[in-house]
Amino acid sequence: MKLLTSTRLGKLHLHNRVVLAPMTRNRADAAGVIGAMTVRYYAQRANAGLVITEAVNISAEAKGYPMTPGIWSAEQVEAWKAVTRAVHAAGSTIVAQLWHTGRVGHSDVRDGRLPVAPSAIAIQGQQHFTPTGLKDYEEPRALTTDEVRATVDDYERAARNAKAAGFDGVELHGAFGYLPNQFLVDACNQRTDIYGGSIANRARFVLEVMERLVGVWGEGRVGIRLSPTLAYNGMVDSDPLATFSYLIQELNALPLAYLHLMRATPDAARFPHWPKDTITAFAPLFNGATIVNGGYDRASAEAAVTDGAAQAVSFGAPYVANPDLVRRLEVDAPLAVADRSTFYGGGERGYVDYPTLEGGAPPAARGYWLVQATVGDPSRFAAYTTVAGPLIASFGGRVLARGDVAEVVEGEVPRRPYFVEFPSYAAARSCFRSAGYQDAVALRAGAAHFDIVIVEGLAPPPSGA
Numbered sequence: 001m002k003l004l005t006s007t008r009l010g011k012l013h014l015h016n017r018v019v020l021a022p023m024t025r026n027r028a029d030a031a032g033v034i035g036a037m038t039v040r041y042y043a044q045r046a047n048a049g050l051v052i053t054e055a056v057n058i059s060a061e062a063k064g065y066p067m068t069p070g071i072w073s074a075e076q077v078e079a080w081k082a083v084t085r086a087v088h089a090a091g092s093t094i095v096a097q098l099w100h101t102g103r104v105g106h107s108d109v110r111d112g113r114l115p116v117a118p119s120a121i122a123i124q125g126q127q128h129f130t131p132t133g134l135k136d137y138e139e140p141r142a143l144t145t146d147e148v149r150a151t152v153d154d155y156e157r158a159a160r161n162a163k164a165a166g167f168d169g170v171e172l173h174g175a176f177g178y179l180p181n182q183f184l185v186d187a188c189n190q191r192t193d194i195y196g197g198s199i200a201n202r203a204r205f206v207l208e209v210m211e212r213l214v215g216v217w218g219e220g221r222v223g224i225r226l227s228p229t230l231a232y233n234g235m236v237d238s239d240p241l242a243t244f245s246y247l248i249q250e251l252n253a254l255p256l257a258y259l260h261l262m263r264a265t266p267d268a269a270r271f272p273h274w275p276k277d278t279i280t281a282f283a284p285l286f287n288g289a290t291i292v293n294g295g296y297d298r299a300s301a302e303a304a305v306t307d308g309a310a311q312a313v314s315f316g317a318p319y320v321a322n323p324d325l326v327r328r329l330e331v332d333a334p335l336a337v338a339d340r341s342t343f344y345g346g347g348e349r350g351y352v353d354y355p356t357l358e359g360g361a362p363p364a365a366r367g368y369w370l371v372q373a374t375v376g377d378p379s380r381f382a383a384y385t386t387v388a389g390p391l392i393a394s395f396g397g398r399v400l401a402r403g404d405v406a407e408v409v410e411g412e413v414p415r416r417p418y419f420v421e422f423p424s425y426a427a428a429r430s431c432f433r434s435a436g437y438q439d440a441v442a443l444r445a446g447a448a449h450f451d452i453v454i455v456e457g458l459a460p461p462p463s464g465a
């Protein structure tokens with residue numbers, strides 16, 4: 001399948017063309033800091049050629065939803081390092097999706113402050129998710145021109161932080177009616193300064209942000225997500241073909257990694273003047289690589305990459321319930337259906353507990369296995385590895401390095417990766433099961449020609465330690 005072959009999006013190398021679509025899962029803490037569970041969630045899905053994170057707030061001001069992560073504080077940046085490290089260890093590439101929710105928020109999740117937007121126009125006909133239930137949208141406060149400029153600065157700072165956190169690039173969330181999208185669409189941008197009015201003025205904010213992101217990241221490491229024909233969050237432009245064609249043509253002046261384009265949903269039929277096929281209307285206008293998204297399955301994704309419509313396809317809901325999606329596409333296995341009730345918020349259930357394919361042939365071992373262990377009692381880490389050493393040896397394994405990668409501390413629990421070489425997948429798996437680890441997840445890193453096992457869970461030292 002062409003979908004499983006490697007490709008390049010700018011400077012991003014993908015070992016297959018399957019992309020983990022950005023998905024907000026509301027599992028950060030109140031300070032916008034992600035924890036070990038989120039590291040595990042991304043590691044489980046790092047079989048994708050490219051991992052795009054959930055939308056990440058660029059500033060406290062950008063936040064619109066409870067328990068969503070940020071990338072403005074040192075603590076948040078530190079926490080993301082564990083994710084980038086785990087995804088890289090699995091041989092994949094990861095970009096952070098940069099988010100400002102604009103008017104899609106509520107004062108209940110913003111310490112009493114009203115959401116901000118290009119103009120003081122509230123979303124009609126929808127309600128917002130708050131800690132105390134669904135609420136009508138409030139009229140947002142219109143940003144001053146100086147505040148718009150300061151927001152562009154916030155994006156730049158977030159882009160720098162993403163670099164510090166070890167990401168391979170960033171994606172501007174320009175879709176689904178969040179702040180950049182609000183500037184583009186005339187229904188909600190009625191500004192009279194240089195950021196409103198003509199198409200060129202409405203596109204100015206997005207283009208300024210993109211220039212800054214490229215300024216930080218350089219060539220081929222910045223992408224943008226657009227949904228020209230999605231009316232969600234009140235994104236009803238009078239002429240999306242003209243607006244988004246202009247924007248894409250201007251984006252061509254920047255050395256971007258990719259354009260991430262959403263297909264229309266059936267709802268678009270309500271707007272007869274909109275383009276019927278978003279991908280054929282807009283993708284050809286872009287000079288670089290395109291990722292397409294929206295309801296793709298194995299056959300339609302393969303068709304999209306073979307007929308040249310896109311270089312890669314991103315999967316959202318299918319990746320929630322199928323952490324080993326690439327493997328399932330490879331062997332044409334049935335896909336599990338995601339439980340929507342656990343999409344947003346909660347704990348491990350519906351997040352990191354979806355099983356991998358049962359009974360599928362284990363990947364052939366060709367090299368090293370990365371093991372990331374969590375040891376309950378920090379003082380026992382040395383004892384633990386001393387004990388685990390002979391156990392690993394008894395399964396034919398050899399510890400190559402341990403404890404040499406900066407650890408992440410979550411509460412009192414240090415997480416120290418170490419590298420172990422096993423003669424086979426079966427030996428590795430048996431060893432970890434015997435060692436009392438939980439949840440061995442096999443990930444395949446095709447391009448690097450080795451298979452990786454990331455094992456996490458509480459592992460009390462074997463008896464006698």
Ligand SMILES: Cc1cc2nc3c(=O)[nH]c(=O)nc-3n(C[C@H](O)[C@H](O)[C@H](O)COP(=O)(O)O)c2cc1C
Nearest residue numbers: 021022023024054055294295296315316317318343
């Ligand atoms: C739980 C959930 C959270 C999502 N959060 C985001 C997000 O943070 N950023 C974004 O651009 N899209 C988000 N989306 C949209 C997905 O990226 C994707 O566009 C959508 O699910 C359609 O793709 P699919 O048909 O493969 O699921 C989310 C979707 C789901 C199901």
